[in-house]
Amino acid sequence: MADFLNSYSIQRWLELCPQGYLEDTVYGHEEGESEAEVLLADDDLRTDAIRSTVQLVVGERAALAASSGLVNAAPDYPSKHFLATQTLDEARHVEIFTQRLFDLGVKKADLESTIDHFANPHLVKFAEVLLEKVDSGDFIAGVVGQNIVLEGLAFSVFEMMETSNRVSNPKFAHTLAGTIADERRHVGFGENRIGSLIKEHPEKKSEIEQMQKDMAYHMLKTFSLSFDEGRDNVDKARDVMGDVGSADFHGTDLSTATSEEMQTVLEQTVIGEFKTRLARIGLEYQAPVGV
Amino acid sequence: MSPEHDSDRADLGHPDPEFDPHALNQEDFLNEVHSFEFWFQAVEGYLRDRPYGHAEGEQSSPVGVADLGQSEKDSLITTLCNYCVGETAALEGASGMIAIAPNRHSKIFLATQVADEARHLEVFLHRLRDLGIANPEAEIERRANPTLLVFKRRLLELVRSGDWSAALLAQNVILESMEHSAFMVHAATADPVTAEILDGVMKDERRHLGFGENDLGRLLADHPGNRARLAGIRGELDGLVLAVFSRAADDLATDRSMRADMGREYLETMDRLGLV
Numbered sequence: 001m002a003d004f005l006n007s008y009s010i011q012r013w014l015e016l017c018p019q020g021y022l023e024d025t026v027y028g029h030e031e032g033e034s035e036a037e038v039l040l041a042d043d044d045l046r047t048d049a050i051r052s053t054v055q056l057v058v059g060e061r062a063a064l065a066a067s068s069g070l071v072n073a074a075p076d077y078p079s080k081h082f083l084a085t086q087t088l089d090e091a092r093h094v095e096i097f098t099q100r101l102f103d104l105g106v107k108k109a110d111l112e113s114t115i116d117h118f119a120n121p122h123l124v125k126f127a128e129v130l131l132e133k134v135d136s137g138d139f140i141a142g143v144v145g146q147n148i149v150l151e152g153l154a155f156s157v158f159e160m161m162e163t164s165n166r167v168s169n170p171k172f173a174h175t176l177a178g179t180i181a182d183e184r185r186h187v188g189f190g191e192n193r194i195g196s197l198i199k200e201h202p203e204k205k206s207e208i209e210q211m212q213k214d215m216a217y218h219m220l221k222t223f224s225l226s227f228d229e230g231r232d233n234v235d236k237a238r239d240v241m242g243d244v245g246s247a248d249f250h251g252t253d254l255s256t257a258t259s260e261e262m263q264t265v266l267e268q269t270v271i272g273e274f275k276t277r278l279a280r281i282g283l284e285y286q287a288p289v290g291v
Numbered sequence: 292m293s294p295e296h297d298s299d300r301a302d303l304g305h306p307d308p309e310f311d312p313h314a315l316n317q318e319d320f321l322n323e324v325h326s327f328e329f330w331f332q333a334v335e336g337y338l339r340d341r342p343y344g345h346a347e348g349e350q351s352s353p354v355g356v357a358d359l360g361q362s363e364k365d366s367l368i369t370t371l372c373n374y375c376v377g378e379t380a381a382l383e384g385a386s387g388m389i390a391i392a393p394n395r396h397s398k399i400f401l402a403t404q405v406a407d408e409a410r411h412l413e414v415f416l417h418r419l420r421d422l423g424i425a426n427p428e429a430e431i432e433r434r435a436n437p438t439l440l441v442f443k444r445r446l447l448e449l450v451r452s453g454d455w456s457a458a459l460l461a462q463n464v465i466l467e468s469m470e471h472s473a474f475m476v477h478a479a480t481a482d483p484v485t486a487e488i489l490d491g492v493m494k495d496e497r498r499h500l501g502f503g504e505n506d507l508g509r510l511l512a513d514h515p516g517n518r519a520r521l522a523g524i525r526g527e528l529d530g531l532v533l534a535v536f537s538r539a540a541d542d543l544a545t546d547r548s549m550r551a552d553m554g555r556e557y558l559e560t561m562d563r564l565g566l567v
Contacts, residue, residue: 010410011342018331019339027328064389064398068405071386072447077416077428080382084409087386091402092327098395111395 008082008189017089021181028096028178033171035103038240045240048233050104052161054118055226056097059154062127064090066146069134073142082189086147089182096175120225126150126218133211140197141208147190148277149215155183156270160262164254167244187277195281209286212278217288220267224291227263234259325400325502333498334407337491344414344488359482367485368422369542370477372434373535374415375427377470380443382408384462387450391458400502404463407495414488421484436538442466442531449524456510460521461528463503464560469532471496472556473539476549500560507564522566532557 022028039045067086074080098111106114130145162176198204238255247254252265275285323329340346359367385404392398419427446466450458471493478489511518533554540550561567 010406010413013406014338014410015342018335022331064402068386068389068402071405072383077379077412080379081409081413084382084386084405087389088327088330088402088406091399094395095327095399 008078008085008185010081010085013085016185017085017182022178025174025178027099028092028175029171030174033174035100035171036169036241039169040105042236042240044233045237046104048230048237050101050106050114051118051229052226053097053100053104054115055120055123055222057094057101057115058119058123058127059150060090060093060097062130063146063150063154064094065127066130066134066142066150069131070139070142070146073134073137073139075139079193082193086186086189089186093179093182096179100172100175120222122218122221122225126215126222129211129214129218140194140201140204141211143190143194144208144281144283145211145215147186148194148281149212149219149274151183151186151190152273152277153219153270155180155187156266156273158183160249160254160266160269163247163249166247168241191277191280198282205283209283212274212283213286213288216271216274216286217291219270220288220291223263223267227259231259234262321396325396327399327403330400330403330406330498334495337494341487341491343417344410344491345484346487364422366542366544367482368419368424368430369434370539371415371419371422371485372427372431373436373439373539373542374470374474375412375419375431376435376439376443377466378408378412378415380439380446381462381466381470382412383443384446384450384458384466387447388455388458388462391450391453391455393455397506404495404499404502407499411492411495414492418485418488436535438531438534438538442528442535445528445531456507456514456517456521457524459503459507459510460524460566463499464507464564465525465528465532467496467500467503468557468560469535471500472553473536475556476540476545476553477543479549480543480545504560504564511564518566525561525566529561 024031035049039049064087067083067090071080071083071087074083101111101114102108127150130142130150133141133145158176158180162173162180165173165176198208244255246256250265250269252261254262257265271285271287278285338344382405385401385408389398389401389405392401416427419430424430446458446461449461452458474489474493474496478486478493481489507521511521536550536553536557540553545553
């Protein structure tokens with residue numbers, strides 16, 4: 001265990017992240033890059049971008065609260081070290097996505113009211129399920145909820161957004177690329193560290209699976225509401241952005257797909273990832289009912 | 292600007308040498324200095340090419356260790372074990388404070404502090420291994436100063452109580468000041484590798500202490516009614532801090548004037564806040 005945790009040390013993180021793929025970036029993107037002009041010029045598209053970025057801020061704030069809350073519950077120094085790097089990663093994500101809201105025209109004085117206005121209520125519930133486990137000091141459930149479920153969700157959502165913005169909005173795509181690299185590390189820690197703990201505490205399985213089921217329910221409701229809200233602007237965005245070429249995301253071309261097709265491929269991707277990652281730590285994916 | 296301020300500014304590591312965050316208005320100042328970007332620029336200058344806090348070439352042959360006598364080596368091990376206790380307290384305290392921080396700037400600053408404290412813990416653990424300690428966690432448990440453990444417990448109680456100003460005082464002013472004072476005195480006589488590690492750690496501690504003093508200073512200016520309550524907490528913790536200093540000075544066999552330096556810096560910080 002100690003050997004694998006050495007690869008999650010602060011020293012390794014410093015070399016890999018601030019001195020690695022984040023070197024020479026400003027708020028996660030190359031210096032001088034800005035949001036696509038056409039996006040800033042169109043009120044509907046800009047509002048849509050603000051709405052989707054607010055969900056990223058809400059998710060990252062939950063991740064910051066969860067990872068910092070888990071430091072105290074961690075049973076060993078190497079896990080505390082890793083969670084300290086994750087805490088800073090999540091704070092950076094909060095910062096860069098908040099900065100994007102400012103770049104999209106949100107005034108600093110209006111930040112919190114904008115977040116309150118656009119935050120998806122199901123995403124807020126999703127975070128509450130996780131933070132309840134963190135607040136009770138439940139390290140195993142907290143890491144599964146944070147590093148497998150929340151991070152697994154973020155990983156696929158960021159990948160999808162990065163794919164669809166690669167040509168039309170390189171600044172945002174670059175911002176997302178750094179967060180994807182971070183999330184990959186977080187998910188890796190969750191899988192590697194928790195597998196052995198679940199073997200030691202099989203009695204925790206049912207409680208953790210129930211948490212995963214509750215989180216998956218709110219995640220799917222979040223997707224459903226988000227794609228509903230953005231549906232009307234899909235065609236408009238394509239008209240305004242012009243031909244950006246194909247954008248393949250797990251077999252679906254995001255440049256031509258309908259809103260329903262995009263929602264389906266995202267759900268299938270995230271749930272597929274959940275099944276794979278949960279199986280690796282000895283858990284079985286629990287499908288939520290009523291959604 | 293005084294030479295001392297010039298030195299502080301150099302520690303910021305900002306790409307523009309003329310940049311002075313203190314010239315910004317308060318909102319922009321907080322946006323600037325309590326950010327990942329600012330932290331990144333600050334640590335980059337003194338952490339690059341210093342794995343585990345010291346220059347790379349020194350990693351495999353820890354300079355100075357071979358020259359230490361058995362008694363000096365044993366004292367250093369005890370001292371480092373207690374630094375690990377202090378840094379664990381700082382790590383758990385700072386991470387717990389994120390949940391109760393009153394605004395985004397403070398949460399982001401504390402996240403940078405969490406990574407700093409974890410790095411300090413990591414470099415001290417690494418140094419213990421350099422000194423031949425195969426199981427640092429067991430050694431820390433064996434050598435931990437009981438008074439420091441009491442301080443840690445009290446700090447975490449204040450954090451868990453959700454009292455932001457009390458937690459900020461205990462963590463970012465008292466603990467950071469205590470650590471900075473002890474490290475400064477130790478660095479003056481330490482072997483070169485330990486001294487270089489302590490130098491990097493103190494640069495971080497100055498940033499944490501600055502955050503604590505600034506935020507608490509603003510808070511006391513806005514809510515002077517808090518002063519008496521916080522002075523009471525300071526009074527309660529002072530005894531523990533001075534007892535920790537006394538034991539640390541014994542471990543390091545420091546002379547009388549250095550013992551006085553340790554306590555003086557700490558007391559000066561407390562007096563700056565007017566918590567008497």
